[in-house]
Amino acid sequence: QVQLQExxxxxxxxxxxxxxxxxVSGASVSSGNFYWAWIRQPAGRGLEWIxxxxxxxxxxxxxxxxxxxAISMDTSNNQVTLRLTSVxxxxxxxxxxxxxxxxxxxxxxxLWGRGTLVTVSS
Amino acid sequence: xxxxQSPSFMSASVGDRVTITCRASQAIGRYLAWYQQEPxxxxxxxxxxxxTLQSGVPSRFSGSGSGTEFTLTIHNLQPEDxxxxxxxxxxxxxSFGPGTKVDI
Numbered sequence: 001q002v003q004l005q006e007x008x009x010x011x012x013x014x015x016x017x018x019x020x021x022x023x024v025s026g027a028s029v030s031s032g033n034f035y036w037a038w039i040r041q042p043a044g045r046g047l048e049w050i051x052x053x054x055x056x057x058x059x060x061x062x063x064x065x066x067x068x069x070a071i072s073m074d075t076s077n078n079q080v081t082l083r084l085t086s087v088x089x090x091x092x093x094x095x096x097x098x099x100x101x102x103x104x105x106x107x108x109x110x111l112w113g114r115g116t117l118v119t120v121s122s
Numbered sequence: 123x124x125x126x127q128s129p130s131f132m133s134a135s136v137g138d139r140v141t142i143t144c145r146a147s148q149a150i151g152r153y154l155a156w157y158q159q160e161p162x163x164x165x166x167x168x169x170x171x172x173x174t175l176q177s178g179v180p181s182r183f184s185g186s187g188s189g190t191e192f193t194l195t196i197h198n199l200q201p202e203d204x205x206x207x208x209x210x211x212x213x214x215x216x217s218f219g220p221g222t223k224v225d226i
Binding site: 037046047048049052060062096103104106107108109110112113114115 | 152153155157163164165166167170171174176208210212215216217218219220221
């Protein structure tokens with residue numbers, strides 16, 4: 001059974017870099033026709049896709065965050081990591097990682113972690 | 123690609139049939155998924171490719187549509203269905219609709 005678990009600091013100071021990890025159990029992050037995505041949700045608001053890392057090594061990012069975000073893979077720990085630089089209060093949110101699956105050219109997010117709350121405050 | 127959902131909020135009763143509409147700003151074929159999110163929980167996949175029911179999801183959920191207009195229908199609404207529903211387009215990168223809250 002594949003499971004995803006987000007982890008990282010719950011509090012980050014403005015202008016600093018947010019770093020989160022998504023630990024995958026029950027599957028290898030580097031194999032299969034999958035991608036690993038990060039999505040966030042500010043309190044009481046909707047979902048925002050941040051970006052994805054494809055097992056083939058390519059990445060795609062939300063245009064609104066592209067200059068500040070990087071997603072990478074740590075195969076030794078079977079993790080997918082998110083780095084977001086120069087954070088502000090607007091980056092406070094629950095951050096989710098999710099697995100993207102392909103079926104007959106249709107992609108969808110079939111598995112989600114439980115999410116981790118990040119607050120940006122001094 | 124921008125997604126809109128209607129209504130943004132609705133009140134319903136157990137046993138009702140509920141229909142939620144998602145509209146895309148440009149044609150996306152069937153590259154659309156629906157998710158259910160209960161308070162305090164992660165989203166859960168219900169429908170992908172616009173009309174394919176995810177394994178384990180009750181058959182009272184159904185999806186339809188293609189191009190720019192899509193619907194999620196819940197037949198015989200159950201107590202556990204009171205939640206927020208999001209559509210997501212997967213044609214050009216990914217974006218989510220603003221959500222529809224289904225309340226008692």
